[in-house]
Amino acid sequence: MAIPRFWREIRQRYKGIGVECKNCGEIYFPPRDICPECRRESYKKMEDYELKGTGEVVTYTKVHEPHPEFKDLSPYVMAIIEMDEGVRLTGHLVDVDYEQVERGMKVEASMRKLGEESPEGLIYYGYKFWPLDTHGKD
């Protein structure tokens, strides 16, 4: 990934900054300039909204044939997460026993290395998820 392309999305990848439509209250992640529901009414009314970082698993898989840059982690678990705010996103589940993963499992975001340009190049960081029951108090 080119440097500017990564850099542009640092706020989203590190902090889960999405937007809230101040017209209808809907939360979007990744951010949108226009609310698909309110369209013109929402223009210039989309404000930053930081996701709390907790959510639950909607669906999941264990990847055995990763792209070359993810081989150190293989096999690893990917999931679609529904965040508490209702938005969904795709993320890596870390520090987890695959047998324990199921729909509805509570997870929390934690920043990890997503990859790197090359051994000499830029390191990409961003959100991954871990099970809340082994990594948090609740």
Add this chain to the structure above:
Amino acid sequence: MKAKNEVGIKGYAGYVPKYRVTPEEIGDVWGKDGKTMGKGLRVESKSVPSPDEDVVTISTQAAKWAMRRADIKGEDLEAIYVGSESHPYAVKPTATIVAASLAASPHMTAADYEFACKAGTAAFQTCMGLVSSGMIENGMAIGADTSQGAPGDALEYTAAAGGAAYVIGSDDLLAKIEETISYTTDTPDFWRREGEKYPQHGGRFTGKPAYFKHIMNCTEKMLERTGKEPEDYDYAVFHQPNGKFPVKAAKKLGFSKEQLEPGLLVTHIGNTYSGAVPLGLAATLDQAEPGDNILVTSYGSGAGSDSFDIMVTDNIEKMKDSEVPTVEEVISNKEFISYSVYAKFRKKIEGGR
């Protein structure tokens, strides 16, 4: 060095990666009796970071939790210092990435520190200075490492990963830092040249003229300054490259094993370098009661020690119901791995893809 105005800890947290490898497992690969070596070093296992963990991710997680405990937002932080000897970049600060991940930037200052195993406590002192001088309200001091020992080297049995973060401020303190003092010399006991992957060390030279000399001198000076006796402290935390050194140093200084116990994590997680003293202090604070007095002395090769005299306040009680896991809880979430998986995780397998 006495603070001009009141300064101390508003929030803290430690983070240690989940994976563990035992000295026995390492020894098996190199034809050594790892089990016996582990016993000698008093290290039962060491933590290993997952391939997607580094000083940035460890620092970020610990800092996020510390902020939750301090009940402050990113924008409340005016300084972040990250101490480590394994910053992911040689040039490009860890602290800027951590600051962005906490939404602390841009109106703040940030920098990385390196002072072998005491870079974390160096960050403490900087934040203390900025807070007590009134230049900033809140600063973040982090010590974290993903240290590496060359394959088969003695360091490999202990070099581990972990870190802790502290919100340093002047109000709502959980613990006041009454005093800090340092002892610094030019002692070549351990180093890593630019561009080298693994550090070099002076073997047994790392003991008496290095670790013990600095820890002892610094701590003795602190006792002299405060006019306290070892038994006046409820707890003591010393740098812990292995399980033997801090116990020996404590004994020589007149501290008991019980005083060390809560902060002696090396047995379970190995030497977390810049993370070691900050993590040990965090584990101690997890158990502390109001009015407890803690003495802390770090050690960094090269060499130097920083001592701190810390007084726990009534606010510590609030931490008991915190949503943030204690160091003990973090450490208890573990998974043992083989040397081969460890070698893969730490990129010790050449040409691995």
Add this chain to the structure above:
Amino acid sequence: MRDVVIIGIGETEFGELWDRSLREIGIEAGLKAIQDAGVRGEDVEKMYIGNMSAGKLIDQEHVAPLIADYAGLSHIPSTRIESGGASGGMALSEAYKTVASGMNDIVVVGGAEKMTDVAEEEAKKILSSTADQEWETVFGATFDSLYAMMARYHMDEYGTTREQLAEVAVKNHSNASKNPSAQFPRETSKDFVMGAPPVSDPLGMFDCAPLSDGGAALVLCPAERADEFEGEPIEIVSMGEGGDTMAVHEREDIGTLKATKRAAKMAYERAGITSQDIDFAEVHDNFTITEIMAIEDLGFFEKGEGGPATEEGKTRLNDEISVNTSGGLKAKGRPVGAVGISQAIEAVQQLREDAGDRQVEDPEYGLTHNMGGTGSSAVVHIFRRWS
């Protein structure tokens, strides 16, 4: 709008064509189609080429004029159409529209992909770039894993089983065993499919279509001129296109292919028929789960009934509806940009009753379903014999 017919078909072998380049593949398919139609090169007015990623796979953009040029037709306007895995089907749509509108009469539409000039893992990565690079693959999602998550969701939501997924591969291999132009013309068993090395749970190696080199081409003309040429004309009755979110996670029902539903609805309405009128269908079985979702979302079976229907044999040759008689992407092969065209070739062969051992009995309507990415684009065509 004019009625449009296919008068010529041609395709190359599908597989690892080490000694052939993209331009050679494209030319062979095109020339075969022109010969089958009995048109002359100079009659051709326009060319479309479906191609997913020549830029990344062979470092060559602008491949449509390249192929036209090497076919000796450098004077013909030619355009590449890209819509991920649906590139071929979308190219056919464009060709159909230009003939139907009266803009052009004789049009060649082809699809070609050269996937083996890069290492297999590189080709898979390129395929994954048809998913959302910034919000899916950067986090570690592979193309396989996104479909695996759809499969898991479908299993959790609708009770689809691992065995039912395997049955898709078993059936398609069985059909391919009767297709001389299939890349893998051999039977397989449920145990073999389920015992294959894992790719992305619950999908194993035999739940995934291969990466193939290959090309396919068609010649289209207005029905009113079909008599002028040799090839037996097959009518493109209708076409429908649909879209859905780029990222799988944005979909309310991860087990439903909305673009496919939309495309099918449009195609049925335009043809004035329903899903029940379809006798055979070539569906986009890039993974076994995709066929199960597709036969539901195309309306052949109720939602959640795709798995049981497959298990009960309802999609086998000459059962309730014959699905993927060619062997599908799974066993006929997957030269990505050529897939939509290759599917249409199967439809033509079936309707011409040229399909040999895999012939559907007395077919009236055939359907092809071609999908891009994880289903964010889809195109459906309906065919019947011209009379």
